[in-house]
Amino acid sequence: MLADAFAAERLRLAKARGLLFWGFLFVPLMSLAFGLIGTVITVATRRAPGDPGLTFAANDLAKAASEAMTQTDLIPVQLFFMLAAAGLVADDYRWETWRLVTPRNTRANLLVAKLMTFGVGAAGSILLLAVFSMVSALIDGLATGDGFTSNFSFATDLVRMGGSFATSWLELIAMASLAMLLVVLTRNAIPAVISAIGLWAVQLLAIDRIAKGLTGPPGVFDYAFLPAFSADVLRTALLAGAPPESQPAAWPLAFLALALWAAGLAALAVWAFQRQDLTRE
Numbered sequence: 001m002l003a004d005a006f007a008a009e010r011l012r013l014a015k016a017r018g019l020l021f022w023g024f025l026f027v028p029l030m031s032l033a034f035g036l037i038g039t040v041i042t043v044a045t046r047r048a049p050g051d052p053g054l055t056f057a058a059n060d061l062a063k064a065a066s067e068a069m070t071q072t073d074l075i076p077v078q079l080f081f082m083l084a085a086a087g088l089v090a091d092d093y094r095w096e097t098w099r100l101v102t103p104r105n106t107r108a109n110l111l112v113a114k115l116m117t118f119g120v121g122a123a124g125s126i127l128l129l130a131v132f133s134m135v136s137a138l139i140d141g142l143a144t145g146d147g148f149t150s151n152f153s154f155a156t157d158l159v160r161m162g163g164s165f166a167t168s169w170l171e172l173i174a175m176a177s178l179a180m181l182l183v184v185l186t187r188n189a190i191p192a193v194i195s196a197i198g199l200w201a202v203q204l205l206a207i208d209r210i211a212k213g214l215t216g217p218p219g220v221f222d223y224a225f226l227p228a229f230s231a232d233v234l235r236t237a238l239l240a241g242a243p244p245e246s247q248p249a250a251w252p253l254a255f256l257a258l259a260l261w262a263a264g265l266a267a268l269a270v271w272a273f274q275r276q277d278l279t280r281e
Contacts, residue, residue, distance in 0.1 A: 005105050005113035013088070013117055023084025024121040027077050028128035031068060035136030039143050058149040059141040061134045062157035068133030069126050069164040070235045072172055073228075075201055081122060082193045085176035088114045090189035098278050107274045111184075115177060115266055122172045126165055160238050167234040170258045174227050175200060177265035184273045203228040227261040230254040 013020055071077055089111070092098050101110060141148050175196055182192035207229050233254040 001105050002109045002113060005109045006116050008101075009088070009113045009117040010120070013121065016087075016091075019084055019087050020121070023080055023087065024125040025128070027071075027080050028125055028132050031071065031129055032132035032136055035133065036139065039136070039140040042140070042144055059137040060149045061137050062161060064133045064137040065130035066157075066160045066164040066239060068129040069161070069168050070239065071129060072126065072168040073231060073235065075197060078172070078175060078200065079193070079197055081125070081172050082175060082179045082196050083189070084121060085118050085179040086183050086189035086192045086196075088118055089180050089183040090187075090192070093183070093187045102278065108270050111180065111270050111273050112266070115173070115180060115269075118176045119169070119173055122176070123165075123169055126168050126172075130161065130165070163234065163238045167231055167238070167255075167258070170255075170262050171227065171231040174258065174262040174265055177262060177269055181265060181269035181272060184269060184276060200228055207232060227258055230258040230261070234258070 072081070092101070138148075178199065179192045179196040182195050183189060186192055203226050206226055210226075210229065231254075234251055237251045237254075
């Protein structure tokens with residue numbers, strides 16, 4: 001039954017071209033456009049290679065892909081994903097289609113299928129961010145003559161790219177679960193999107209205060225109450241050095257906390273939807 005609901009949701013998303021484009025394709029395409037514009041500006045404004053003080057680093061394709069996948073931590077980027085997550089659920093309230101689908105499947109299956117559909121779309125979007133970033137870096141290296149780095153480590157770069165993907169995907173799933181929960185409670189997409197983004201933005205203030213006062217590894221409560229902090233710890237551990245908040249001993253706890261947030265919010269959304277009175281629709 002879940003497979004049927006999942007197939008139906010994928011078909012609906014494929015036909016909802018506006019939601020598909022703005023929710024999952026717009027961000028990677030804009031990332032590619034900005035990268036190409038940057039290359040054009042560099043070529044147009046660069047002085048002669050022999051000018052003193054001018055040094056240009058070679059392009060690292062693997063690093064570019066890893067960094068591109070972490071762009072999902074930006075609030076403007078998250079906004080488009082949350083519009084997609086909320087739209088997947090809110091459309092059934094708007095068009096009153098719950099009456100047609102709830103007799104044919106369980107409510108849990110219907111909502112989980114929507115979250116799975118979002119997960120597939122988010123995964124594809126994150127991978128497109130990585131691919132387009134590598135394409136942009138490739139074009140930049142050829143157009144500017146900066147070339148490419150040759151210190152590629154299969155094990156290190158594969159872990160870094162895989163970790164960046166998993167972190168970004170889990171955080172988006174957690175946010176999407178929250179957005180879907182809020183849609184169920186409010187029966188409207190706009191309050192859900194604003195609230196989900198707002199709650200994540202508020203965490204940035206708390207993260208900033210924690211980072212300024214941190215002299216050692218963060219405590220369990222920092223992860224328990226701040227899923228965005230767990231995501232930041234994982235990204236820092238993957239892409240940067242090893243400040244106190246990204247010690248090797250901390251990242252498994254951060255990953256577990258983020259996964260529990262995603263699962264817990266999804267379960268809460270299903271619980272609320274199962275107990276909702278849909279006769280008002």
